[in-house]
Amino acid sequence: MLSERRLEVLRAIVQDYVGTEEPVGSKALTERHRLGVSPATVRNDMAVLEEEGYIAQPHTSAGRIPTDKGYRLFVDKLAGVKPLSTPERRAIQNFLDGAVDLDDVVGRTVRLLAQLTRQVAVVQYPSLTRSTVRHVELLSLAPARLMLVLITDTGRVEQRLVDTQTPFGETSLADLRARLNSRVVGRRFTDVPQLVQDLPESFEIDDRATVKAVLATLLETLAEEAEERLMIGGTANLTRFGHDFPLTIRPVLEALEEHVVLLKLLGEAGESGMAVRIGHENAYEGLNSTSVVSVGYGSGGEAVAKLGVVGPTRMDYPGTMGAVRAVARYVGQILAES
Amino acid sequence: MLSERRLEVLRAIVQDYVGTEEPVGSKALTERHRLGVSPATVRNDMAVLEEEGYIAQPHTSAGRIPTDKGYRLFVDKLAGVKPLSTPERRAIQNFLDGAVDLDDVVGRTVRLLAQLTRQVAVVQYPSLTRSTVRHVELLSLAPARLMLVLITDTGRVEQRLVDTQTPFGETSLADLRARLNSRVVGRRFTDVPQLVQDLPESFEIDDRATVKAVLATLLETLAEEAEERLMIGGTANLTRFGHDFPLTIRPVLEALEEHVVLLKLLGEAGESGMAVRIGHENAYEGLNSTSVVSVGYGSGGEAVAKLGVVGPTRMDYPGTMGAVRAVARYVGQILAES
DNA sequence: TCTGGCACTCGGGCGCTCGGAGTGCCAACC
DNA sequence: GGTTGGCACTCCGAGCGCCCGAGTGCCAGA
Numbered sequence: 034m035l036s037e038r039r040l041e042v043l044r045a046i047v048q049d050y051v052g053t054e055e056p057v058g059s060k061a062l063t064e065r066h067r068l069g070v071s072p073a074t075v076r077n078d079m080a081v082l083e084e085e086g087y088i089a090q091p092h093t094s095a096g097r098i099p100t101d102k103g104y105r106l107f108v109d110k111l112a113g114v115k116p117l118s119t120p121e122r123r124a125i126q127n128f129l130d131g132a133v134d135l136d137d138v139v140g141r142t143v144r145l146l147a148q149l150t151r152q153v154a155v156v157q158y159p160s161l162t163r164s165t166v167r168h169v170e171l172l173s174l175a176p177a178r179l180m181l182v183l184i185t186d187t188g189r190v191e192q193r194l195v196d197t198q199t200p201f202g203e204t205s206l207a208d209l210r211a212r213l214n215s216r217v218v219g220r221r222f223t224d225v226p227q228l229v230q231d232l233p234e235s236f237e238i239d240d241r242a243t244v245k246a247v248l249a250t251l252l253e254t255l256a257e258e259a260e261e262r263l264m265i266g267g268t269a270n271l272t273r274f275g276h277d278f279p280l281t282i283r284p285v286l287e288a289l290e291e292h293v294v295l296l297k298l299l300g301e302a303g304e305s306g307m308a309v310r311i312g313h314e315n316a317y318e319g320l321n322s323t324s325v326v327s328v329g330y331g332s333g334g335e336a337v338a339k340l341g342v343v344g345p346t347r348m349d350y351p352g353t354m355g356a357v358r359a360v361a362r363y364v365g366q367i368l369a370e371s
Numbered sequence: 372m373l374s375e376r377r378l379e380v381l382r383a384i385v386q387d388y389v390g391t392e393e394p395v396g397s398k399a400l401t402e403r404h405r406l407g408v409s410p411a412t413v414r415n416d417m418a419v420l421e422e423e424g425y426i427a428q429p430h431t432s433a434g435r436i437p438t439d440k441g442y443r444l445f446v447d448k449l450a451g452v453k454p455l456s457t458p459e460r461r462a463i464q465n466f467l468d469g470a471v472d473l474d475d476v477v478g479r480t481v482r483l484l485a486q487l488t489r490q491v492a493v494v495q496y497p498s499l500t501r502s503t504v505r506h507v508e509l510l511s512l513a514p515a516r517l518m519l520v521l522i523t524d525t526g527r528v529e530q531r532l533v534d535t536q537t538p539f540g541e542t543s544l545a546d547l548r549a550r551l552n553s554r555v556v557g558r559r560f561t562d563v564p565q566l567v568q569d570l571p572e573s574f575e576i577d578d579r580a581t582v583k584a585v586l587a588t589l590l591e592t593l594a595e596e597a598e599e600r601l602m603i604g605g606t607a608n609l610t611r612f613g614h615d616f617p618l619t620i621r622p623v624l625e626a627l628e629e630h631v632v633l634l635k636l637l638g639e640a641g642e643s644g645m646a647v648r649i650g651h652e653n654a655y656e657g658l659n660s661t662s663v664v665s666v667g668y669g670s671g672g673e674a675v676a677k678l679g680v681v682g683p684t685r686m687d688y689p690g691t692m693g694a695v696r697a698v699a700r701y702v703g704q705i706l707a708e709s
Numbered sequence: 710t711c712t713g714g715c716a717c718t719c720g721g722g723c724g725c726t727c728g729g730a731g732t733g734c735c736a737a738c739c
Numbered sequence: 740g741g742t743t744g745g746c747a748c749t750c751c752g753a754g755c756g757c758c759c760g761a762g763t764g765c766c767a768g769a
Contacts, residue, residue, distance in 0.1 A: 058731050073743055076732070094731050094749045170518065172510050180508065182520065182530070192520070192528050268606065269624040286607040396762050409712055414763070432718045432762050 035085070041068060042078045043087055044111045047099050051347055056096030101312035101346060104324070108309050108350050115351035117359045121149070125359060129367050135159070139264050142340065142364050147267020149356040152344035153289065155327075157299055158262040159185075159337040159368065166217045166225065171210045171247065176200045179243075181250055186332070195250045197243040205240050209247065222255045263292050267342075274345050284319030285343070291317075299327050299339035307354055312346045322346060326353050330361035332368035340364070379406060380416045381425055382449045385437050389685055394434030439650035439684060442662070446647050446688050453689035455697045459487070463697060467705050473497070477602050480678065480702050485605025487694040490682035491627065493665075495637055496600040497523075497675040497706065504555045504563065509548045509585065514538045517581075519588055524670065533588045535581040543578050547585065560593045601630050605680075612683050622657030623681070629655075637665050637677035645692055650684045660684060664691050668699035670706035678702070 035043075045066040049057040059072040059079060068075065079097055082088045087103035090096070099107065117125075128145055132138040139156050146154035170182040179195040212235070216228045229248050233241045268289065271282050288294055294317050301308065301316075307328040313321050324346045329336025340361055342353060383404040387395040397410040397417060406413065417435055420426045425441035428434070437445065455463075466483055470476040477494050484492035508520040517533040550573070554566045567586050571579045606627065609620050626632055632655050639646065639654075645666040651659050662684045667674025678699055680691060 056731090060731075071743055072731095073745090074741085077742085080733080090732090092750070094733095095751075096731065168512065170510055170512070172508050172520075174506060174508070180520075182518075190530055192530075266628060268628065269621050271624065272621040283607050283610040286609065290604060290606065394762090398761075410762095411712055411714090412710085415711085418764080428763090430719070432764095433720075434762065 035082070038068070038070070039078045039082060040106075040111060041066075042075055043082055043099070043103060044107060046079075046082075046088060046097055047103065047107045047111070050098050051349055054347065056091055056098050058096035061096070099347075101314065104311045104346055104350070105314075108311070112351045114307075114358060115355040117149075117355055122359060122363075125149075125363050129363050132367065138364065138367055140266075142360060143264045143266035146340065146342060146356065146360050147270060149360065150342045150344065150353050151267075151273065152270050152342040152348065152353065153268055153285075154266045154340070154342050155289075155295055155299065156264050156266075156340040157296065157338040158264070159332075160261055164332075164337050165219055165221050167219075169210070169213050169217060169251070171206055171213070173201065173203070173206060179206075179247065181247060181254070183251065183254055191254050193250050193254055195247050197246055199239065199243060201240060201243045205236070205243075209236070209240075209244060213247075213251075225255055226252055261296055263295055265289055265295075270344075281322055285323060288317055288319040289343070298325055299341060301327075307358060308341075309350065309354070324348055324350075326350075326357050328357055328361045330365045330368075332365060337368075376406070376408070377416045377420060378444075378449060379404075380413055381420055381437070381441060382445060384417075384420075384426060384435055385441065385445045385449070388436050389687055392685065394429055394436050396434035399434070437685075439652065442649045442684055442688070443652075446649070450689045452645075452696060453693040455487075455693055460697060460701075463487075463701050467701050470705065476702065476705055478604075480698060481602045481604035484678065484680060484694065484698050485608060487698065488680045488682065488691050489605075489611065490608050490680040490686065490691065491606055491623075492604045492678070492680050493627075493633055493637065494602050494604075494678040495634065495676040496602070497670075498599055502670075502675050503557055503559050505557075507548070507551050507555060507589065509544055509551070511539065511541070511544060517544075517585065519585060519592070521589065521592055529592050531588050531592055533585050535584055537577065537581060539578060539581045543574070543581075547574070547578075547582060551585075551589075563593055564590055599634055601633055603627055603633075608682075619660055622659075623661060626655055626657040627681070636663055637679055639665075645696060646679075647688065647692070662686055662688075664688075664695050666695055666699045668703045668706075670703060675706075 042062070045062050045068065046057050049062065049065060059075040062068065062075055063070070063072050079088065082103070083090070083097065086100060087106060088097040089100050091098065125145060129138065129141055132141050135158070139158055143154045143156045146156065165186045166183065167186050168182075168184040170184070172180050172182075174180050174194070177197050177200055179197060179201065181193045181195055183191045183193075185191075212232065213229065216232070217225050220228060229251070232248060233244045236244050268286070271285060274281050274285075298310070298315065298317065298320070301310070307326065310325045310327075312324060315321060315323065315325060320343065322345065323343050325341055325343050327339050327341030329339050331337040341357060344353065380400070383400050383406065384395050387400065387403060397413040400406065400413055401408070401410050417426065420441070421428070421435065424438060425444060426435040427438050429436065463483060467476065467479055470479050473496070477496055481492045481494045484494065503524045504521065505524050506520075506522040508522070510518050510520075512518050512532070515535050515538055517535060517539065519531045519533055521529045521531075523529075550570065551567065554570070555563050558566060567589070570586060571582045574582050606624070609623060612619050612623075636648070636653065636655065636658070639648070645664065648663045648665075650662060653659060653661065653663060658681065660683065661681050663679055663681050665677050665679030667677050669675040679695060682691065
């Protein structure tokens, strides 16, 4: 276990390095932070920290920079989450309040997050699996063709065509619509399969095939998590990444286009609470030089989707975490209101 | 007017510079191209070309690079559109054929275009204003609340809620639905307003307000061009942009996030035919060091949307134009089939 | 009008030096 | 034992001078 002072030294190193982007040495440290000890002592502490793998030297006789492990310790033990200032909070609320529909909410969120953190923001659209059904509509487009419209509590609308073997009467249709809605409205998507399981049996034998087809389509729509969408913003902030440009930035841009990867990444965030993945902790190789801060957000108590930012490992963790958390909270509120 | 040979020199300069990314000198030119004259002659020609503003020197005693004006002349007079090879065409077709829905078509198109041109691809979703109506559905969600669903020939579905003052009977609803569809199905959006103008008059006086409300919502949906969407891909190709990274790339990334700007940019492409905007020809300042190649695509003879690429002014114009044209053509086919 | 020759320019690469910041180690001190 | 000041050492990076090569402009001659 590291002594109190050594932790303090690590904290100072992280803070300075994040600020200056340059390796930090013992003398500079004692000058900028009131550690109460001499540079020589700090040097000894640094040697220990290096041995333990928390910091590293780019080359002999240079200052130290934190390693991924160092950042990890910093985030876990040394840094809190920096709450936003009141004006900042107010600005967030005002900005998000102006949103007119779901697309707009997500769009504003992504811009806001990118601006606050000066990093790349990623916002997942509220997922279908977690949300609840607001309404299911059925209508017949042609004798043997139905249209299924699903409206969710997060404002998303999905529609599918259902081809049926046999024509389906208007009365049967109305019947199905009514029964279906009475069972599923207000329920969570995950519960729907159970709730409609025995529905076909209560219909005339001739209609059962059609009912089954409709239900199959409905369940398929619900299950189609693959269609989870993302919005990304603030990519211009990548230019503030580092000095050795093309090499660092390219894989990140590539990763950002792989929405599947990003979704997986966000998904790894724990059910609740904030997740911080630092450097090599990211499974995806292209993001090995970045950190991802993500958190769930939701309209009720529960998370319906995730959002987060991607930035250099050398980032202001407390500030970023504060911004991410605050934005998630306000988006949740907005969704609950609408 | 420039002599034939001087044009040839300009062409050679453009080609070499695009290939090497380095200023090209007189000697290298005569070695790589069979111009049939000596370097000294080429030097004279270069001096003229420079005076006319087609090429420039980064600094004294360096080679020449084309100016925007030079590229313009090259594109207009010297370069054709390079057709794709047969295998390439086949690959495009195969790749696009696999698409399952509109989102998928656009997604595949953007990836394809980015890969073929090795640049940033931008694809606009088929616009509502140009396409035709496939079906209009009306259904009542509550006594005084209707839902309007619009299905377009490009596979897009838009839905709106309509609140009515008075309840609207099922028979009236079916009536309106039938009459509405008989008038507008297969028609272009722009023609719809005229076609439904006199519809309210043919209804009972009690229902007219509702009919008008429905029509108003329909027209509003049609008119809502603002909702035009874009998909962007291949941003990782920006890393191949140039040497002086952050400065060049930052404004481009910013521009790419301004979908409004991009839509305007694409919109500037002439009604039909390909548009090439070179460097400062782009109204948007952030794209002053890029060229934009765009073209309309559509399911019928007419364009329903645009697509294109954004790349450095130093790009392979014939190849890029060929790829853009080919992709647009195939996307059009795919849309027509579905 | 084209060509070869020539003097000139300039950027970039290479090697060198030098200073500053930083380190590790050691002996002394509390 | 932990802390400190001193000291020798390392190494990067900035600055400088140098030279080479590629390129140019100009001119006289074919």
